[in-house]
Amino acid sequence: MINAGDTAWVLISTALVIMMTPALGFFYAGMVRRKNILSTLMLSVSILALISVQWVLYGYSLSFGTDHAGLIGGLNWLGLNGVGQEANAGYAATIPHLAFMVFQLAFAVITPALITGAFVERISFGSFLLYILLWSTFVYAPVAHWVWGIGGWLRNMGALDFAGGTVVHITAGISALSMAMVIGKRKGYGKTPMEPSNIPLTVLGAFLLWFGWFGFNGGSALAANGLAVSAFVVTNTAAASAALAWMVVSWIHKRPSVLGLATGAVVGLVAITPASGFVSPLSAIVIGAVAAVISYYAILIRTKSGLDDSLDVFACHGMGGIFGALATGLFAEKAINSAGADGLFFGNPGLFGIQAFTVAVVALFAFIVSFILAKVIDAIFSLRAKEAEENIGLDIAQHGETAFS
């Protein structure tokens, strides 16, 4: 039976998560040079347009349609045929099936948008769109099916991923890594400073992300119940704890910046995502703080490595997602969510094993497929904008506009 309260909560959560993709665009756009602000924004918002349509046409069906061998969904829901105003009890018994579909749409949209941080300021816009379409089809859809789809093999194995640590952040973070390797450094990278040109925009984006994440994690309960509230609470707690930890670490290094605090908050949100339906607020404090420290040093190492994962998608989302998935295996409690499992710290080492296995499998799969996609597109169309375009800035060169006049 459709419940109005649950439906209201899932709808507003969906609206929040859809809003997160433009918010991510702002978060990223503020960190690039002024000549690439709009092109960076364009990457995120064009994905919102593209994948919103793709999901309706076939993405949803591929991810959540009738299972084939645990590996992929069927084509039975192409064009949302058969996805209607009644509930689909398998996925969510108290809200319209369409509500579940559109909630999932928001995740399918933001995941590839996360990757864009790896190749800002030098991507060819046409190749980019093609990459995203293929990536959504060949990386996102299968992994979403494995972990969340009814019949998905990792789901059946007992892997826990409440709101997308594995499906969203690991796939995106790992694919960012492969993309950064294939596309190469920005011109002048390492020699001239690549100053963030508009930090208020980044801060705006970060806190709209924080705001939207209540829908991301809280909405993943698919009902307005105690579990949703619990997920909501730990989301805020982990974000805050990670922001504080980042502030402290950078203060020890030198000075606490708002850019750092915002980054820390996002990392905390990433790390709590898979765990948010299974852990207590005190565990969330630990998860957030540890994730912040890990990602902080991951950025330092990445910077020294010379790899130009420009906005540190791997260090923030990849490492955050991996740590969060493993932390779920440590901190999960059946006392919080009886449909979950206990983690290592609550007497069940088995869960940790499953989580670690899941991380490894998904990371490997995402890396291989995304690497191949990048290489193939690069070979045929070139992933990279022309040198002159990169020099002038992609805003003018590819989109014919400037952010400010």
Next chain:
Amino acid sequence: MINAGDTAWVLISTALVIMMTPALGFFYAGMVRRKNILSTLMLSVSILALISVQWVLYGYSLSFGTDHAGLIGGLNWLGLNGVGQEANAGYAATIPHLAFMVFQLAFAVITPALITGAFVERISFGSFLLYILLWSTFVYAPVAHWVWGIGGWLRNMGALDFAGGTVVHITAGISALSMAMVIGKRKGYGKTPMEPSNIPLTVLGAFLLWFGWFGFNGGSALAANGLAVSAFVVTNTAAASAALAWMVVSWIHKRPSVLGLATGAVVGLVAITPASGFVSPLSAIVIGAVAAVISYYAILIRTKSGLDDSLDVFACHGMGGIFGALATGLFAEKAINSAGADGLFFGNPGLFGIQAFTVAVVALFAFIVSFILAKVIDAIFSLRAKEAEENIGLDIAQHGETAFS
């Protein structure tokens, strides 16, 4: 009986739609020259202040009060007398009457704000406030009553307007046309470029509009039910499809800009508005894409015409609203909403006739009344700022402030 889930949904929808008016202010403000950013913002936000009070005092009563001859509401709800915490079953049986009132308030606020795009950078602020007050009284209130009020003659005739294609976008778009004719071109228009000065602001506004539109259309179900979800889904789909279509068309012309994509999204949202409670996601893809192409060429034609409807309110909202209202007559399905009707493509040509008739009547009425209002105010007070004010910029000249220091 009041339902908490439905009430929660209508309240949050209302909050979203109220937020859309400042969002529209940002959308518009980013497209004007730097010296007029604040005055452009001021137009929208001062309407939020003005009409919020007007609606409580008499606007709501005039629009939704006891019907007089199908033409206008009575004065029985002046000052919200009798509008209380219980439901008004005629309008919405499961939420407090006050909730329906304030949801409608949000629409009464944003509609005149849409018009402001026609006369930015040159309007006299005092005349503007007077115009808005009169317009809300003599254009908005009657049309809202005809189409949505119990006893309204167009409603009785069977016209479908789920969330305001006719009431909101056609009235605003057509009145923008008449305003642009009366107030005349900006100084230098057509000779010197009128560069958009802050595209990130416009993009921010556009995607806050997208976000808010979930409340606009989804909330128009006045309950958190399957219909709300359906409206929510087609809203996102049409916006995405229109954004994509706009991107493709401008790419064919030359280059895809984020300003274009954002405009396309808004046009898609406009076009789906009247249809959102009656059509399927696949229809939404068509509606969005066609609307984008229409508005794109409407802007090109308008630009050449020399008419300075500065931010193309007619091309975007007028044309989008007209097309959306007609498309409702084509794509509506009783399978989606049993309280609706089937459209032409589903075997019922009659609906298309009603929709076309409604469009014509409302467009004509809005044009005549808004033209007269503009002419009269112009004759008495002058609609236009002084030339020196226009030269210096309205921010300093009329409001004594500059956007950035």
Next chain:
Amino acid sequence: MINAGDTAWVLISTALVIMMTPALGFFYAGMVRRKNILSTLMLSVSILALISVQWVLYGYSLSFGTDHAGLIGGLNWLGLNGVGQEANAGYAATIPHLAFMVFQLAFAVITPALITGAFVERISFGSFLLYILLWSTFVYAPVAHWVWGIGGWLRNMGALDFAGGTVVHITAGISALSMAMVIGKRKGYGKTPMEPSNIPLTVLGAFLLWFGWFGFNGGSALAANGLAVSAFVVTNTAAASAALAWMVVSWIHKRPSVLGLATGAVVGLVAITPASGFVSPLSAIVIGAVAAVISYYAILIRTKSGLDDSLDVFACHGMGGIFGALATGLFAEKAINSAGADGLFFGNPGLFGIQAFTVAVVALFAFIVSFILAKVIDAIFSLRAKEAEENIGLDIAQHGETAFS
């Protein structure tokens, strides 16, 4: 019994109120000089991080835990021990206890953030964090307990404060006053203009605050019922009325600015806060308009006084909160909320007395404690940044970053 509709409403309201703290950061940041934009933002967002953790660890328990002599909550809910997914009927019978806790968290976060407007552009960041932690412990927690905690002595006396006029705005406004006195003027204050550097940012912040305030006041009903709707409606009405009044007053003085209108809106929101669950829309019009006039002149007087309460926290939040609390004693109606009381204008002078007494007690308490805290910290660590840091700007000097490059 947990109600999904009520839970959905309280969750989304909480998300809105949490979002208000960064929004406040933007509101404030736009009004300082460019060299201090980020440091001003940092003040607000670091409080979100800090108090979110403090509240979970002990703040909630101190404020709402088992009463001790009407003065303070116990330590029984340390670390949220015993605060779970079931309802706590004493506070809110239809939502999980955790939902009530996190809704209150949002208020505990934004209240100290309001104070930051008093000492922007010259505070030492380390001393600031310490001040906030102590202030939350020794000012906020007791006052919240007195007014809202079960067993709190002011609550038992019958003081009405629906959404925080006393607990939030009076404590913050009064503490801002004492802080401004202790920390002293900005260098050059009164001699060189301290121009607001980014008014669009301030307007964005103001209208995100307006948007969030629907959760602030509407959510304080702790259910999605008629009372929530009523609070929602008067919130919008008072904000609009105050914005209009501010516009008119400044127009009479000289010119209506968008900065003024935004300020007026915020003042209206402040003033309606304590009254929002008890008054009618027509009363809200009066409350908003009168509050605007009071705060307008309070700013003028403050400016002449030479006290550098830089962003007029006392004039806006202190005066607005005091007036709102008193106005509750005038305009409250049992017809709106049977759990409330009638005010002076509805035949019950007693309520006004209680409200006035509450205002006096809380203002005095907040002033004394906050003054002592400021003095002690100043003596030990210095509240103030070094002169060279203030000259260069705190963004570079304390946080190592610049807003725009």
Next chain:
Amino acid sequence: MSFKKIEAIIRSEKLEEVRIALEAEGFVGMTVTEVKGRGTQKGIVLEWRAGEYRVEFLPKLKVEVIVDDFDCERAISAIEKSARTGQPGDGKIFVSPVENIIRVRTGERGDKAI
């Protein structure tokens, strides 16, 4: 070989007119900078949230045109006419010597580079 730099501080809203006037006289090249200035027109009063405050500097534009010696007067008078409103704050034109000009693209110098 001798050139002049004509530096004109003008009202922001006059740029287009000045550009057109200069172009009409054959001066296409120019460089424009956003500046803040004060002079006879000492400052401006702006609105604070309540009340006003005074700002000492006003936004202006600086237009720089480098010309041949003998073109100098023509350029000056084009600017003068197009920038004038007759109110305080119309701005000033400063003329100073330039000794050489190099076109980066070609390396040409002097006359040919202008």
Next chain:
Amino acid sequence: MSFKKIEAIIRSEKLEEVRIALEAEGFVGMTVTEVKGRGTQKGIVLEWRAGEYRVEFLPKLKVEVIVDDFDCERAISAIEKSARTGQPGDGKIFVSPVENIIRVRTGERGDKAI
């Protein structure tokens, strides 16, 4: 008829003091530009999300005052004193010749236009 352009690159936070010092000496007119500069003070280290990065240019202000030849020293020393902190990065003053001045509002030239 001969004038000087005094171009001072100063710390941004010193503008008000410089303006007041110049005004005290009777120099009201001036034009200010936001610039970025480097010199002895080579750059600055800022925070990236984690770790730091170095920026080569620092925000500065350029103050331009055109004065009569014989006022030149007075103006220079007013600026010098008011802009000095004694730390690297205080800036430089450049003096160069100006041949003519035109007041756009009136068309006055030379001495009368200053």
Next chain:
Amino acid sequence: MSFKKIEAIIRSEKLEEVRIALEAEGFVGMTVTEVKGRGTQKGIVLEWRAGEYRVEFLPKLKVEVIVDDFDCERAISAIEKSARTGQPGDGKIFVSPVENIIRVRTGERGDKAI
């Protein structure tokens, strides 16, 4: 005692190369201003929501280096080489006389202040 001001209008994206080329020649001090310019390269066509519009001015950077007379040519050629792309819009270099230089920090003048 005589100095030159070298004022180069360059493409924004060339700043780093110019800075490095100047530094390699020993010129550390310089001042950079964001300007808008036009010349041979008359403007640029940008996208409006639908269709295009033409902007008359392009963003450029002005690099100012004050040098000793005899260093002038070296500095010019460093800029020339590093700023060149060969396409219209590479910019111009203007050389003009500077009569004196004062280091604010120390009050040193002339040669010592450079």
